[in-house]
Structure formats: C-alpha cells, structure tokens
Amino acid sequence: MDGVHDLGGREGFGPIVDKADDKPFHADWEMRAFGMKQASAAAKSWTIDWFRHCRELTDPVDYLTRPYFDQWLTTLAAQMVDEGYLSLDEIKSGAATFAPKPGLPPQTAEAARAAVRNPRSFAVNVNAPPRFALGATVRCRLDGGSGHTRLPGYVRGRAGVIHAHHGGHILPDASAHGEERGEHLYTVSFASPDLWPEARGSADRVFVDLWESYLESA
Amino acid sequence: MASFDSKTISHIHHELHSHLPSEPALRTRALESLLAEKKLIDPAAVDAWIEMYRDEIGPKRGAAVVARAWRDPAFKARLLADGTAAIDEFGFAGHATGHLQAVENTADVHNLVVCTLCSCYPFSILGLSPSWYKSNEYRARAVRDPRGALEEFGVKLDHRTQVRVWDSTSERRYLVVPERPKGVEDWDEEALAKLVTRNSMIGAERDLSPARATA
Numbered sequence: 276m277d278g279v280h281d282l283g284g285r286e287g288f289g290p291i292v293d294k295a296d297d298k299p300f301h302a303d304w305e306m307r308a309f310g311m312k313q314a315s316a317a318a319k320s321w322t323i324d325w326f327r328h329c330r331e332l333t334d335p336v337d338y339l340t341r342p343y344f345d346q347w348l349t350t351l352a353a354q355m356v357d358e359g360y361l362s363l364d365e366i367k368s369g370a371a372t373f374a375p376k377p378g379l380p381p382q383t384a385e386a387a388r389a390a391v392r393n394p395r396s397f398a399v400n401v402n403a404p405p406r407f408a409l410g411a412t413v414r415c416r417l418d419g420g421s422g423h424t425r426l427p428g429y430v431r432g433r434a435g436v437i438h439a440h441h442g443g444h445i446l447p448d449a450s451a452h453g454e455e456r457g458e459h460l461y462t463v464s465f466a467s468p469d470l471w472p473e474a475r476g477s478a479d480r481v482f483v484d485l486w487e488s489y490l491e492s493a
Numbered sequence: 494m495a496s497f498d499s500k501t502i503s504h505i506h507h508e509l510h511s512h513l514p515s516e517p518a519l520r521t522r523a524l525e526s527l528l529a530e531k532k533l534i535d536p537a538a539v540d541a542w543i544e545m546y547r548d549e550i551g552p553k554r555g556a557a558v559v560a561r562a563w564r565d566p567a568f569k570a571r572l573l574a575d576g577t578a579a580i581d582e583f584g585f586a587g588h589a590t591g592h593l594q595a596v597e598n599t600a601d602v603h604n605l606v607v608c609t610l611c612s613c614y615p616f617s618i619l620g621l622s623p624s625w626y627k628s629n630e631y632r633a634r635a636v637r638d639p640r641g642a643l644e645e646f647g648v649k650l651d652h653r654t655q656v657r658v659w660d661s662t663s664e665r666r667y668l669v670v671p672e673r674p675k676g677v678e679d680w681d682e683e684a685l686a687k688l689v690t691r692n693s694m695i696g697a698e699r700d701l702s703p704a705r706a707t708a
Contacts, residue, residue: 276499280611281610282629283607283610283633283637283660284633284637286633288629288633289630290645291625291631291646292625292628293624293628294625294646296623296624299547299551299621300543300546300547301624302517302518304517304518304522305517306543307522307525308521309542309621310539310540310541311525311534311539313539313542314534314539315528316532318494318495320495320497321495325497327610328499328502329502330611332499332503332506334507337506337510339629341517343612345520345521348520348524349506349520352509352524353509354495354502356505357501358494358495359494360531361528361533365527366508366509366512366513366527367512369523369526371527373531374532377533381532381535382535383538384535387541387542388541391587392586394587394590394591394617395591397591397663397664425610426662427609427662429609429637441592441665452497453497460665470636470637479639479657480655481636481657482657482658483662484665
C-alpha cells in the first residue's frame with residue numbers, strides 16, 4: 276500500500292534524533308508493551324506480515340508521532356479486535372465481558388525463552404526455476420498494490436542488477452492476507468544515481484531484497 | 494478469523510485512537526489489565542521477554558562474533574557465507590536471525606543497514622534496536638543521503654570509499670562486520686570485542702581504533 280510507513284527517500288524529516296541512545300528500554304511501559312506483543316495469544320493465521328500490514332494501517336499522524344512500542348501494542352490490540360478476542364466495548368469500558376479461545380494460547384515463560392533461541396526460517400520450496408540470473412538487469416514494477424508489499428516506493432520503476440538469489444521465501448504480499456506462498460527472493464543492487472537525482476556521479480549503491488513478482492526484465 | 498482486510502483494520506485503529514488513553518503508559522496499563530483478565534497474556538512470559546532483552550541479549554553478542562572474525566579468517570569466511578550458521582557456533586542464532594547476512598567493511602567499502610518500511614533488525618545478536626534506527630528521520634534518509642546521515646554520526650567518508658546501503662525488506666537481516674583497526678593484531682578476542690560498538694555493526698560508526706576516544 277502507498278502508506279505513510281514507506282519512508283525511504285522522503286525529504287524534510289531533518290537530522291537524526293537520539294543518536295546517543297544506548298538503552299533497550301526507556302520506561303517501564305515500553306518493557307511491558309514489548310513483552311506483551313512478543314508473548315500474547317494469537318491466531319494461527321497471524322504472520323509477521325499481517326502484523327506489519329496492521330501497523331502500516333495506523334492513522335498516519337499516529338504512525339509518525341506515537342512512540343514505537345506503543346505502536347506495537349496498539350497494533351496488537353487492533354489485531355485482537357479484528358480477530359474477535361477483544362471488543363471495542365471492552366476497550367471503552369475497560370471491563371472484560373467474555374473469554375476468547377485463541378488458536379495459539381499465550382506463551383509461558385518457558386516458551387518465551389525457547390522462542391528467542393529459535394532461528395525461524397522463512398525459506399520455502401518453489402518448484403519453478405528462478406526467472407532472473409545473477410547480473411541480469413531488472414526493473415521494479417511501478418504499482419505496489421493496495422495491500423501489503425515489501426516493494427518500497429523509491430525503487431518502483433527503477434532498474435537494478437540481480438546481486439544474489441536466495442531461493443524461495445514466503446511472499447509477504449500473500450502472507451499478510453492469509454495465504455502462504457513462496458516465491459524466489461533476490462537481492463537487487465541499485466546504483467544511487469539511478470534512484471536519486473542529486474546522486475549524479477556517485478558510485479554508492481543501495482541493495483534491496485525483492486521477490487520475483489516485483490520484478491520484470493529490463 | 495482475521496479479516497485480512499485493510500479497511501477493517503484502518504477503522505479499528507481509528508476507534509482505538511478515540512477510546513484508548515492517549516498517554517502511552519496509561520494506554521499500556523489499560524491494555525495489560527484487559528489482556529491479563531482475558532488470559533490473552535501470561536505476565537510471567539512478558540517478564541521473561543523483558544529480562545532477556547534488558548539483561549541478557551545485546552550487542553555484546555555481535556561484538557564477540559566480530560572479534561572472532563577479526564582473529565580467525567576461516568570463521569570470517571563462514572560468517573560471510575552463512576551468517577546464521579556462524580553465529581550459531583556461539584549459540585546466538587535465534588529471534589530474527591534465521592537468515593543473517595554479514596557484510597564486510599573494507600578500506601574501499603562502507604556498509605550501512607536500514608529498514609525503510611518498518612524496523613527489521615537482527616535481534617538475537619544485537620539486542621533491541623536503538624531509537625534512532627527506528628526513527629522516521631533515519632529510515633527516510635539512509636537510502637537517499639547515506640553520507641549526510643553518516644556525517645551526523647561523525648563518520649566522514651571520502652569519495653573513494655563506496656557506500657553500500659542495505660534495506661532490510663525481507664526476513665534476511667544484516668550485520669556489518671567493521672574493519673579491524675590498526676595496531677591491535679596481537680589482541681585477544683575478549684579485548685578486541687570491547688572495541689566493537691553496536692553502531693559499528695549497523696554501519697553508523699567506522700573507526701574503532703582504541704585511540705579514537707581521545708583523538
């Protein structure tokens with residue numbers, strides 16, 4: 276979707292803030308919000324991509340201004356309301372009125388400790404051979420669609436070179452909408468002058484991981 | 494059943510905006526009390542996540558990995574070829590590092606990592622990301638003006654050094670292996686690891702020489 280979250284290359288944001296920040300948490304509520312997001316009950320169909328899409332759909336002003344872990348927790352609440360685990364009436368009154376039956380129960384402390392040691396793989400088998408060879412020039416699709424995608428706006432319509440091929444990976448565009456499907460994943464290397472007018476003459480490059488359906492031969 | 498519908502979620506967000514307390518601490522408390530009462534969270538598991546990321550998992554892990562890569566060329570080759578397998582030699586593979594890609598700084602190349610679409614980060618090896626990494630400002634600028642962004646961090650690069658920016662758009666996550674400073678060839682891994690900063694493993698710091706603090 277062409278949302279406010281797609282920040283790469285947006286101008287006018289000014290200098291980088293909090294450069295000296297060295298702490299994982301800055302307040303108790305940040306810790307609780309982080310822990311709740313990580314440990315909560317869930318539906319089996321909730322993927323990382325569905326979570327990302329739900330966060331992208333935050334009101335744009337809130338997206339740009341509310342604190343980070345607050346956004347995580349609010350997004351979790353939105354998923355729970357959508358799933359039927361939590362009602363808006365309960366949010367309004369602060370009082371629980373029913374006991375939901377989540378597909379995946381909340382984590383125990385032991386499960387949390389196991390989850391952190393699990394290097395989850397997102398690789399999946401794709402039967403079709405990869406369309407693009409290393410070194411091939413490709414052009415990104417112009418249209419990102421209205422759902423979730425990991426094709427950033429700043430590379431749409433731009434040409435780059437296949438730098439690496441990673442086999443099949445779960446396609447976020449499908450996974451965010453309840454469908455698990457694999458597609459070849461590539462790292463595409465873009466010359467900065469092909470992305471930004473002010474980068475003329477620069478040898479710098481930007482590397483973006485892109486799925487096969489985002490790309491066409493150029 | 495999840496709706497998987499963008500308009501439905503947008504609508505819910507607007508309702509939450511109107512009905513949840515605006516102040517983050519109050520909002521968190523309101524939701525925690527509801528989720529606990531409805532048994533949608535186990536407070537002991539929430540505590541476990543906090544303890545792990547406050548007390549145990551952090552950039553010291555990445556620093557230990559980089560220090561070994563500086564001392565042991567065979568390990569460095571394994572790290573660059575398959576980051577996940579290499580950090581698993583330390584038992585560090587885990588949360589968000591199922592597909593870890595290490596990228597190496599050299600005299601001619603400087604790497605910088607960003608996630609323009611959200612905030613992807615290799616948690617099990619660097620801990621939680623710093624505020625600036627998640628900021629709108631950094632996410633907007635890193636791909637377009639990496640040299641300007643780096644200058645704000647005190648990293649000045651001449652034009653012979655190529656900047657490579659890695660936008661973490663997939664579940665592959667990136668770890669920058671900074672250049673080993675001169676004059677520390679005989680240091681052991683433990684001493685070397687103390688030179689390696691969190692920012693240097695994202696690419697926001699370059700010179701790790703022991704003298705830099707006093708320079």
